[in-house]
Amino acid sequence: MNLPRVSLSASPYLSGLVERYGVPNAQSAGDAISALSTAEADALSRLKARFNLGWAHLALTESVPFSDLGKMQSAFADGALDVALRSAWNKAKLPGDPKGLFILGLGKLGGHDLNFSSDIDLIAYFDPEQFPVQKARGQAHIAGQIMRTLTQILQPRGTSDFVYRVDWRLRPEASVSGLAMSVNRAEDFYFRRALPWHRLALLKARVVAGDKARGQDFLRQLSPFLWRQNLDFRAIDQLADLKRRINLEHPRLRLERAARRSIETEPLGFNIKLGTGGIREIEFIANALQMIWGGKHYNLRTTNTLEALSALENEGLLDKGQALSTIYESHRKLENALQMLQNGQEHVLPDTKDGWTALAGLLGQSPDPLFTKITADRHVVHRHFSTMFETQMADDPAKKEVALPSLERQAQTIVTDWEMGFRRYGIAPDTTARLKPLARALKEKLGRTANPADAIKRIDSYLGTLSRSGQYLSLLAANPSLLDALIGPLLHSPHMSILLEQSPHIIDTFLAPSPPDPRFVLVEADYETRLERLRRFVNEGLFQAYHRFLNTGNAPALSSDLTHLAETAVATALTIMRDDLGQPDLPICVLGLGKLGERRMAPQSDLDLVFLFSDEVDRDLAARAVRRLSTILTTPLREGIAYELDMRLRPSGRSGPPAVTLSAFRRHHAERARTWEHIALVPARVIAGDKKLSEQVTEALSSILSRPRNLDQLHRDAHHMWGKLRDERIRSVPTDQWGTKLRQDGLMTADFWGAVDRLGGGEGAEKLQVAWTELLYWERLLGLTGQTVSAIPAFYSDKMPKDISTLNAQLESKTKALMTSVPSKADLEPMQPILWTD
Numbered sequence: 115m116n117l118p119r120v121s122l123s124a125s126p127y128l129s130g131l132v133e134r135y136g137v138p139n140a141q142s143a144g145d146a147i148s149a150l151s152t153a154e155a156d157a158l159s160r161l162k163a164r165f166n167l168g169w170a171h172l173a174l175t176e177s178v179p180f181s182d183l184g185k186m187q188s189a190f191a192d193g194a195l196d197v198a199l200r201s202a203w204n205k206a207k208l209p210g211d212p213k214g215l216f217i218l219g220l221g222k223l224g225g226h227d228l229n230f231s232s233d234i235d236l237i238a239y240f241d242p243e244q245f246p247v248q249k250a251r252g253q254a255h256i257a258g259q260i261m262r263t264l265t266q267i268l269q270p271r272g273t274s275d276f277v278y279r280v281d282w283r284l285r286p287e288a289s290v291s292g293l294a295m296s297v298n299r300a301e302d303f304y305f306r307r308a309l310p311w312h313r314l315a316l317l318k319a320r321v322v323a324g325d326k327a328r329g330q331d332f333l334r335q336l337s338p339f340l341w342r343q344n345l346d347f348r349a350i351d352q353l354a355d356l357k358r359r360i361n362l363e364h365p366r367l368r369l370e371r372a373a374r375r376s377i378e379t380e381p382l383g384f385n386i387k388l389g390t391g392g393i394r395e396i397e398f399i400a401n402a403l404q405m406i407w408g409g410k411h412y413n414l415r416t417t418n419t420l421e422a423l424s425a426l427e428n429e430g431l432l433d434k435g436q437a438l439s440t441i442y443e444s445h446r447k448l449e450n451a452l453q454m455l456q457n458g459q460e461h462v463l464p465d466t467k468d469g470w471t472a473l474a475g476l477l478g479q480s481p482d483p484l485f486t487k488i489t490a491d492r493h494v495v496h497r498h499f500s501t502m503f504e505t506q507m508a509d510d511p512a513k514k515e516v517a518l519p520s521l522e523r524q525a526q527t528i529v530t531d532w533e534m535g536f537r538r539y540g541i542a543p544d545t546t547a548r549l550k551p552l553a554r555a556l557k558e559k560l561g562r563t564a565n566p567a568d569a570i571k572r573i574d575s576y577l578g579t580l581s582r583s584g585q586y587l588s589l590l591a592a593n594p595s596l597l598d599a600l601i602g603p604l605l606h607s608p609h610m611s612i613l614l615e616q617s618p619h620i621i622d623t624f625l626a627p628s629p630p631d632p633r634f635v636l637v638e639a640d641y642e643t644r645l646e647r648l649r650r651f652v653n654e655g656l657f658q659a660y661h662r663f664l665n666t667g668n669a670p671a672l673s674s675d676l677t678h679l680a681e682t683a684v685a686t687a688l689t690i691m692r693d694d695l696g697q698p699d700l701p702i703c704v705l706g707l708g709k710l711g712e713r714r715m716a717p718q719s720d721l722d723l724v725f726l727f728s729d730e731v732d733r734d735l736a737a738r739a740v741r742r743l744s745t746i747l748t749t750p751l752r753e754g755i756a757y758e759l760d761m762r763l764r765p766s767g768r769s770g771p772p773a774v775t776l777s778a779f780r781r782h783h784a785e786r787a788r789t790w791e792h793i794a795l796v797p798a799r800v801i802a803g804d805k806k807l808s809e810q811v812t813e814a815l816s817s818i819l820s821r822p823r824n825l826d827q828l829h830r831d832a833h834h835m836w837g838k839l840r841d842e843r844i845r846s847v848p849t850d851q852w853g854t855k856l857r858q859d860g861l862m863t864a865d866f867w868g869a870v871d872r873l874g875g876g877e878g879a880e881k882l883q884v885a886w887t888e889l890l891y892w893e894r895l896l897g898l899t900g901q902t903v904s905a906i907p908a909f910y911s912d913k914m915p916k917d918i919s920t921l922n923a924q925l926e927s928k929t930k931a932l933m934t935s936v937p938s939k940a941d942l943e944p945m946q947p948i949l950w951t952d
Contacts, residue, residue, distance in 0.1 A: 124475035127457040131167040140177055142168025143186055150193030155201040155267045158194050159275040165190050170230065170454055173447070174476070180443050181420055183450075187228035191219070194268065194277055195234075195323040202263035206256060214244025215257055215294070216321055216329035220284050224318035225417040229446070231453035231460070233279035234268075236261075237286075237319075238294040241328050257294030265293075279459065284315045297332050304339045310352035316340055317401055318417040337638070341409040343619070343650065353402050354503035377496065381488045383465035386449050391492025393449065395499040396423075396442045402502060403431055410634050436498050441491045448488070451476045463488075518557060518566055525567040528574045532556060536587055539577055552591035559601050562908075572604050572611065579618035599624045599661050606907045608897040609717055610660055616753045617653040624661070630654045632686050644690050645746060648683065649753040655679040660717065660895055667913035669888035676715035681706070683756055684721070685802040687746045691739055700739060701728040703776075703803035703811045707763050711797035714887050717894040720758035721747075724765075724798070726811055729775045736773030744772075763794050776810060783818045789831035795819060796869040796878075825874050832870045839866065849922040852898040852905075854890040859926040859933075861886035867932050879932050885925055888915070 132138075146165035153161060169186060172178050178186075195217060203212050220235040222228045240257045242249060247256045261282075268277045282293055286303040295303075304312065317340065321329030376390040387393045400422040408414040413425040423439045426432035451473060452460050464470045470481040477484075518529065531538045532553040541549070556573065560566040580586055590597050600621055603610035614620055623630065635647040659675035662668070684704055692698050708722035709715050725743070727736045740761075747756045765774055765782035774782075783791070798815055800808040844862065847853035855861045864886055868879035892914055893899055896907060903918040915921055 124472050125170075125454050125456075128167065128170055128454060131163055135164055135167055138164075138168040138171040140172065143172060143190075144168070147186065147190050147193060150190070150197060153197050155197055158197060158267065158277045159270075162190070162194065162277045163275070166230065166457070173230070173450055174454075174478070180447065181418075184222070184225070184227035184418075184446075187230070187232070188219075188223055188226040191223055191228055191234055191278060192322050195219075195264070198264045198267040198277075199260070199323045201267060202260045205263055206260050208246055210246075212324045213246055214241040214325055214328060215239075215260070216324035216326060216332070217261075218319045218329065218333075219322035220315050220318050222318075223322065224320045225419055227418055227420070229453055229459075230450040231457050233281045233459060235281045235284050235315075236322075237282070237284060238324075239297050239300055239329070239332060240294055241297050241325075244325070244328060254292050254294060254296065258292035261293035284312075286312065297328075297335075300332075301335060304336055308339070311356055313340060313405065314353065314356075314401055317404060320417055341415065342405075343409050343634075343647070353398050353405075377489065377492050379489060380485050381463055381492070382470075384463045384488070384492075385461050386445055386452070386463055387461035389492075391494075391496040391499075393442065393445050395495050396438055396445070399432075399438065399499055399502060400426065407431055410631055412631065412633055412637070436494065438495065438498065441495055444487070444491060447477075448473075448484075518561055521567050521570070525570040528570050529553075529557065536577070538574075539580070539587075541587065549587050549591060552587055552597075555591060555594070555597055556601075559597070563605055569605050573601070576600070576604060576614055576618060579615075580621070596621070596624050598665075602664065602909055603657075603661065606897075606909050607660070607664070607895050609895060610657060613653050613657050617650060617657075619650070620654050620657045623654045623658050629658060632682050635686050636689060639693075641690070641694050645749065646751055646753065648686060648690070648746065648756050649751055651686070652679065652683050652756045653753055655682075656717075663891060664895060664910055664913065667915075669884070669891055672891055673714050673884075673887065676717075676719070677710065677713045680710055680715050680719075680721060680757065681801045683747070684723070687743055687756070688802055690746050691742045694742060695735075695739060697735070697739070700735075701731060701804040701807045702726070702736075702739060703807045704801050705798050705811065705815075706801040707794060707798045708760075709797075710801065711799050712883070714883065716887060716890050720760050722760045722763055722794075724761070724763060724779075725773055726779055726803075726807070727773055727775050728804075728807055729777050731775070733773065736775075740772040763791070765791075776807065776814065779811075780814050780818075789828060790835045792819065793832065793835070793866070793869045793873055796872050819873065823874065828870065828874055832867075836866060849926070850903050850919040852893045852901050852903065852918075854886055854893050857922075857926075859929040861890055864925075864929045864932060867929075871932070871935070879929075882925065882928050882932065886929075889918070889921070889925075 143165050146161050146168060149157075149161055169183065172186075173183055199212055199217065203215075216239060218224070218237045218239070220237065222232050223234045223236075228234070238257065238261050240253060242253055245253050245257065247253045265280045265282075269280050270276065282288065285291065285293070286295060286300060286308070304316075316336065319333060321333070378384075385392060397419055400419055403426050404414045404422055407426075407429070411425075411429050411431075413429060414422060414431075416422050416425060419442060420439055423432065423442065427434045427439075432438070448463070449461060452463065454476060455472065464473055467481070470484070474481045474484055521529065528538070533550070535541060535543070536549050536552070537543070560569050560573075563569045577587075590600070600614075604614065630651050632651060635644055635651050638644060638647065656676070656679065659672055659679065662675070663672040684706075688702065688704070692700050703726045705711075705724040705726065706722065707724065709719050710721055710723075725736075725740045727739075744759055744761075748759055749755065761772060764772070765779060765787070783795070795815070796819065800812055839862070843856055844858055844860075845853070845856055847857035847860070853860070861883070864879050864882045868883055872878040892910075896910065898905060906914060906918070
């Protein structure tokens with residue numbers, strides 16, 4: 115399909131290219147890209163002209179998807195940069211291919227999204243240890259000289275036949291530094307002195323030319339600077355400030371600043387890139403959400419705007435109904451057509467009817483429908499942009515102020531500061547006015563508590579740990595459910611309060627529609643960073659699971675959530691251990707016992723684990739692996755530990771070796787294990803590890819637990835063990851008092867005798883154990899142990915089982931019946947201790 119005649123005549127630039135090179139076809143742009151592999155520097159401008167003509171043909175005839183057009187432009191730019199860099203390298207008389215020197219593309223080049231007439235934003239860095247220039251010669255000077263030569267090749271002085279306009283202004287300290295900087299100096303700058311816009315610029319960075327392996331390593335080193343562990347809502351404030359400065363100062367926005375309304379009915383003179391409802395507002399929406407969420411959502415780590423918008427929609431962080439992707443594509447098509455007219459870096463739409471006729475003609479349309487669509491699209495974009503960046507909390511003066519009871523001085527000082535705009539937390543004065551609804555919401559919730567002064571101090575302590583962003587507090591004010599997720603646990607759950615104290619960023623997870631991602635732990639290679647992140651991952655997962663339970667009362671869901679979290683943490687710890695020891699294929703299998711094995715993990719549960727290895731694994735290596743795993747999971751760091759471990763149930767108990775081979779495990783349970791060890795083994799299952807070894811361990815478990823067994827001996831041994839447990843741990847607890855696990859005929863009793871029943875071939879007591887476990891969840895989460903059932907906080911009473919005293923009595927009765935189903939110790943004949951008979 116040929117370029118439409120009406121489009122051709124509308125563009126003097128394209129008409130001139132057709133006269134020089136002929137009518138393009140569908141292969142013209144691709145042929146120009148392919149020719150770059152053997153091209154010399156002096157052929158670049160001619161190839162670029164042929165590429166532009168072929169690319170315009172594809173764009174105007176819509177022969178390829180819009181996303182492919184930007185990728186083709188960027189592919190040509192990458193190839194042209196390679197040609198120019200090789201030429202500049204050779205002119206500097208340096209050997210071989212560029213080594214230790216690389217160029218980052220930013221902006222639309224970095225995003226594989228170049229316009230028809232984009233400039234290219236570049237930054238160049240060199241590694242002093244790899245760059246083949248002696249330091250005494252001035253490495254920065256030589257590297258900068260190479261970049262100046264490259265710029266001259268791409269943008270020759272005194273001619274209109276440029277290849278690309280090159281912009282170096284986004285490099286660090288551009289006003290005082292050369293065109294190339296050492297990687298050491300650059301890393302120091304980004305981590306110590308960079309401004310928010312530097313981080314914004316690097317979101318789109320990719321290596322486009324030079325030593326690409328060294329460049330990729332450099333970007334990996336900057337990952338903590340770009341992708342923050344915490345949700346940093348200061349990014350919204352910072353980008354909003356940057357956009358305000360653009361609106362106030364940019365010379366190409368003069369017409370818009372002079373207009374009566376920010377969006378006029380006709381887009382005459384509208385800056386499609388920078389104006390209200392334009393491309394930059396869409397990019398800022400995507401960039402802000404990437405900066406906030408990209409640390410934990412890895413699908414957001416893309417340099418391409420359309421891909422970022424799609425990923426945000428898929429992650430549930432952007433409403434698909436806003437159609438921002440469609441509007442972005444429409445705006446960009448208009449921008450490309452505008453630039454095709456004269457091959458200029460133009461973004462301001464015509465301010466005359468004649469100009470619009472030419473532009474619409476290039477697109478094969480008429481001006482009026484374009485006017486209507488552009489104006490409607492601008493309103494959609496700016497409405498979304500304003501919601502994110504310019505939120506003004508509406509304060510209803512008609513609402514009655516909540517009167518708190520007389521407070522002690524410290525608590526009253528805190529409340530007064532809340533009413534004055536939360537200045538005590540470092541909130542900027544110009545944002546405090548919109549936080550008044552949050553102060554009212556806090557007072558409303560505190561007015562329903564028994565001890566508001568104590569609650570005020572606990573909330574104040576937590577708010578002091580949050581990011582110092584007005585946006586963060588605005589989110590709390592605008593989301594009652596988010597505020598409840600914070601207030602309820604702070605006031606009524608000691609365990610959850612400790613988690614919040616250890617990990618104040620936990621509240622971030624309630625803004626995310628998806629659970630914590632374990633890839634967050636492993637994306638960094640540093641061992642200590644991984645340990646810190648493992649604790650963050652566990653704490654966030656625990657808090658989310660607890661909160662869901664407190665608000666739904668769904669005990670099976672909490673059992674599943676806590677069990678899955680523990681399994682994921684152990685599997686992640688295995689990966690960290692293997693990487694740290696340099697043993698990626700180490701055959702290890704982890705058995706989970708107790709509540710982990712039963713899939714009934716509870717708040718504050720430890721992990722009962724047994725570590726098994728293949729027989730061929732060196733004993734010392736296996737022991738080191740288990741010690742390292744214990745360190746990974748249990749070493750106290752800033753955010754506590756991941757889990758407490760209990761490895762006493764391994765063969766030979768506490769005094770035996772921590773690492774056990776599969777053959778030793780089989781042999782121990784066949785020849786030396788006592789009955790209580792088999793009772794403990796009843797809930798055991800493989801939770802992580804090598805697939806082949808796990809299958810062998812599962813088979814061994816089945817064999818051990820299913821062998822014929824002398825039931826009289828089993829019951830005799832069980833009574834002997836239970837007598838010790840009962841004397842040491844079980845106590846009498848009234849039915850109107852909390853004490854789920856250790857009460858007489860409580861959870862521990864049901865767990866023990868249920869396992870005995872299963873080991874003897876019975877069905878066990880799963881329903882009874884599950885019922886006790888639900889009460890244990892409430893007891894531990896709300897800190898009720900030892901208190902009467904009347905101590906249940908009203909905040910959660912509607913989600914809890916009714917009449918706890920009666921329920922306790924009913925469950926005790928069922929547990930006692932379970933025990934009496936096993937012959938009593940007095941009824942058993944004395945026997946020699948054996949485990950089973952064949």
